Amino acid sequence: MGVGPDRALVIDDGSLGGLLGVWTASREAALEDQPEPVLLFPVTGRAREDVRRGLVEQHASMCGIESVITTPPIGVPLGADAGALDCLVLTHAAMTGASMGTGRIIWPVHLSQLERAGESAEELTRIANACDRAMLAGALASVDASGDGVRIELPYADLSDEQIADLARDTMAPVDAAWWCEGEPGPTGRRCGTCPACRHWAKLLGLAVTEEAPMPSVVTRAIDPSRIAPRPD
């Protein structure tokens, strides 16, 4: 199997980072005349997974992307933490990329926090650990891959929420199609608009506090990776 560096696989969990990762990768691919990115939605049992999954389908349709891969449920051993879950998701994504001939994986996680970006040792450790996990998962998937192997990029890992919001504005990303709500969605499944996360992002993005994201109407579907032909070398 040959692994090419040109087509990107974006890990998209329906978050703002996921949206930005897809939005940016899609535009880069169009500008550089490269194949459209592939999206991978990790099923990890987190809150509002159905809503997030619908939003990822919406990201794909907005960017004209056909390929959304939904993973099987990814679980961690009892007592393991979020870092272990990241390891499993990254390994799954990297191996999916390798099997499809896609050597560039984008993990659009952002780990910094407003007003503390780069200033706390704890935060720097968190970012460094994420980079280590990404590098090792890429190396693991590269063992059986030919060509240049697989590498995982973290374009937003050390950006603060404020910088993420600036990026969303600068790129005119459709932020209504991102999920950050920690409250109870309304009857139509929209962001609540009133929980701390909704207020935080509404302020940073200049949204009205009561503004809510529309419930995606796109039918969710899973695409078998084997249906996507590897790129010719």
Ligand SMILES: [Zn+2]
């Ligand atoms: Zn909310």
